Amino acid sequence: MSKQITGLLLLAAICGGLAALCVGHYFAMKFQQKELESYSNYALNYSAKVAKDIFGSIQEAKQSSAEPCSIEDLAKLRTSLWEHKFIKDIGRVIDGRVSCTAEWGVLEDKPTLPEPTSSFPDQSKHWLNTDSVLGLPYQTGMDQDGNVIVFTSPFAFDGLRQPPSDMAVKVLRPENNFIYRSFGAFEIDSDMLVPLPSFAMWLPFPNRYLHYRTCIGPTLCAVGVNKVVGAYELPLSAVLMITGVGVCFGVMLFCPFYIRRMKRHSMIYHLRKAIVRRELSMVYQPKMDLNSKKVIGVESLVRWHSHEFGMVSPDTFIELAERHSLIRPLTQLVIETSLFEMSPLLTKYRDMSLSINLSIQDLFDASLMPFICECSKQNNIRTDQLVFEITERSAGDSHELANIVARYTEQGICISLDDFGTGYSNLAWLGRLNAKEIKVDKSFTQSIGTGSINQTMLDAIFSLVQRLNVRTVFEGVETQEQADYIQRACPNALAQGWLYAKPMIIPQLEAYLSIPKA
Ligand SMILES: Nc1nc2c(ncn2[C@@H]2O[C@H](COP(=O)(O)O[C@H]3[C@@H](O)[C@H](n4cnc5c(=O)[nH]c(N)nc54)O[C@@H]3COP(=O)(O)O)[C@@H](O)[C@H]2O)c(=O)[nH]1
Numbered sequence: 098m099s100k101q102i103t104g105l106l107l108l109a110a111i112c113g114g115l116a117a118l119c120v121g122h123y124f125a126m127k128f129q130q131k132e133l134e135s136y137s138n139y140a141l142n143y144s145a146k147v148a149k150d151i152f153g154s155i156q157e158a159k160q161s162s163a164e165p166c167s168i169e170d171l172a173k174l175r176t177s178l179w180e181h182k183f184i185k186d187i188g189r190v191i192d193g194r195v196s197c198t199a200e201w202g203v204l205e206d207k208p209t210l211p212e213p214t215s216s217f218p219d220q221s222k223h224w225l226n227t228d229s230v231l232g233l234p235y236q237t238g239m240d241q242d243g244n245v246i247v248f249t250s251p252f253a254f255d256g257l258r259q260p261p262s263d264m265a266v267k268v269l270r271p272e273n274n275f276i277y278r279s280f281g282a283f284e285i286d287s288d289m290l291v292p293l294p295s296f297a298m299w300l301p302f303p304n305r306y307l308h309y310r311t312c313i314g315p316t317l318c319a320v321g322v323n324k325v326v327g328a329y330e331l332p333l334s335a336v337l338m339i340t341g342v343g344v345c346f347g348v349m350l351f352c353p354f355y356i357r358r359m360k361r362h363s364m365i366y367h368l369r370k371a372i373v374r375r376e377l378s379m380v381y382q383p384k385m386d387l388n389s390k391k392v393i394g395v396e397s398l399v400r401w402h403s404h405e406f407g408m409v410s411p412d413t414f415i416e417l418a419e420r421h422s423l424i425r426p427l428t429q430l431v432i433e434t435s436l437f438e439m440s441p442l443l444t445k446y447r448d449m450s451l452s453i454n455l456s457i458q459d460l461f462d463a464s465l466m467p468f469i470c471e472c473s474k475q476n477n478i479r480t481d482q483l484v485f486e487i488t489e490r491s492a493g494d495s496h497e498l499a500n501i502v503a504r505y506t507e508q509g510i511c512i513s514l515d516d517f518g519t520g521y522s523n524l525a526w527l528g529r530l531n532a533k534e535i536k537v538d539k540s541f542t543q544s545i546g547t548g549s550i551n552q553t554m555l556d557a558i559f560s561l562v563q564r565l566n567v568r569t570v571f572e573g574v575e576t577q578e579q580a581d582y583i584q585r586a587c588p589n590a591l592a593q594g595w596l597y598a599k600p601m602i603i604p605q606l607e608a609y610l611s612i613p614k615a
Contacts, residue, residue, distance in 0.1 A: 113347015
């Protein structure tokens with residue numbers, strides 16, 4: 098495995114692991130928030146039930162018309178005690194002292210009430226977990242309203258399950274922040290309620306808390322805090338498991354890329370082998386003079402029928418060859434084969450030209466021109482019968498290119514600008530390179546009759562070539578309508594396309610050329 102592949106694999110694994118940690122962190126946070134919400138709502142509803150019970154009993158006692166602490170009053174208080182399960186006792190307060198209760202009847206020593214934990218504007222008072230004034234050995238909550246006092250059962254909240262150790266909830270009255278009850282192993286202080294910016298939840302800052310606040314009407318709210326934030330607090334084993342899943346996922350996603358790359362790599366390997374073994378073949382497509390209907394030249398096109406990949410399009414393997422320094426031997430093979438195969442026909446038809454495609458890298462190869470000259474000499478072909486088609490796919494150094502084109506022109510070799518109208522193969526390039534021929538891209542030819550923007554551009558190309566002294570070939574002519582349209586607009590144009598002939602091997606070309614054209 099190459100270093101690059103190992104690096105990419107590592108990157109995919111790291112990205113997968115990190116992505117899984119992020120997803121795990123997000124869902125852990127969501128889960129913890131849900132848990133907090135659920136417990137806060139539960140604690141609030143439970144507390145509301147207790148509060149309703151206490152205040153219900155107070156209201157009933159307040160509405161009683163019986164003389165406080167009379168036998169009738171005590172009887173009513175006792176009934177109330179039976180009906181409200183969360184209260185331990187209910188009594189009357191006269192002059193700040195408990196005078197009687199449902200359980201103890203009229204008290205002889207009438208205990209004085211301590212200072213309340215909270216006093217409210219409506220004169221009601223609350224004592225939070227205070228030593229029993231009735232001399233009982235436990236603490237209890239007390240609520241006084243008017244002359245009624247209620248002792249909350251010390252077991253009132255026994256039915257409520259405690260929150261997990263990382264969560265705390267306090268139930269409060271929002272208008273005066275009176276804390277009715279707190280649940281959890283720690284106290285919620287105001288620092289814990291400071292909300293952090295949402296991005297902070299993704300970072301391992303200390304003291305981050307999840308918050309939740311919920312209310313029942315305007316009088317009772319619950320504020321909850323969860324200290325566990327996302328994956329940072331998960332056990333190591335869980336973090337390792339999540340990361341492991343992410344790494345596997347990253348590696349799995351990498352596989353198709355790797356396989357594609359391997360395939361491409363092996364395509365390069367096989368292409369190199371095919372070039373060395375001269376397994377590439379050539380086909381030839383005629384170029385027609387639209388006026389005389391005569392074949393004035395042929396373009397040679399390379400073909401690769403691979404045992405492993407089947408028929409591979411030149412678009413694919415030429416690009417591969419360009420990227421992997423195989424274009425030089427490939428072009429040399431194309432030139433050698435084309436000139437050798439076409440030699441008899443080019444000798445027979447001396448006016449006919451042979452067009453060969455060059456990659457732009459080929460033009461910059463100083464050894465190519467001597468090679469072409471040598472090959473033409475060996476095959477008895479005049480250099481002025483040769484046309485080299487170049488397509489520019491990148492801007493490149495057009496000044497140097499112009500010099501190279503000039504050197505080819507001096508040798509009588511024609512340089513043709515292929516795919517004219519697309520990419521960098523445009524008017525500016527034509528001006529700089531002084532090319533003798535342009536080949537208008539087939540996308541323009543095929544726009545004829547469509548009324549598309551390309552057709553408008555084609556009309557502009559027509560008027561341009563009329564004014565320039567440059568041979569123009571229209572490629573991709575497939576229908577008579579396209580041929581007629583081109584001929585009307587540009588009578589001296591040349592055409593190439595399936596309307597006349599598809600690319601063919603030498604024996605077929607020989608037969609084709611021997612048929613007199615109308
Ligand atoms: N550097 C080299 N490039 C080469 C060589 N051989 C080919 N090529 C370039 O590969 C591209 C694809 O070529 P190919 O698949 O051979 O297609 C050519 C024709 O078959 C096709 N064509 C011709 N007539 C028609 C038609 O009427 N309709 C239609 N849809 N397609 C048609 O066009 C291609 C010729 O294009 P061009 O070269 O622009 O004239 C292509 O870019 C080749 O240049 C090589 O040896 N070296």
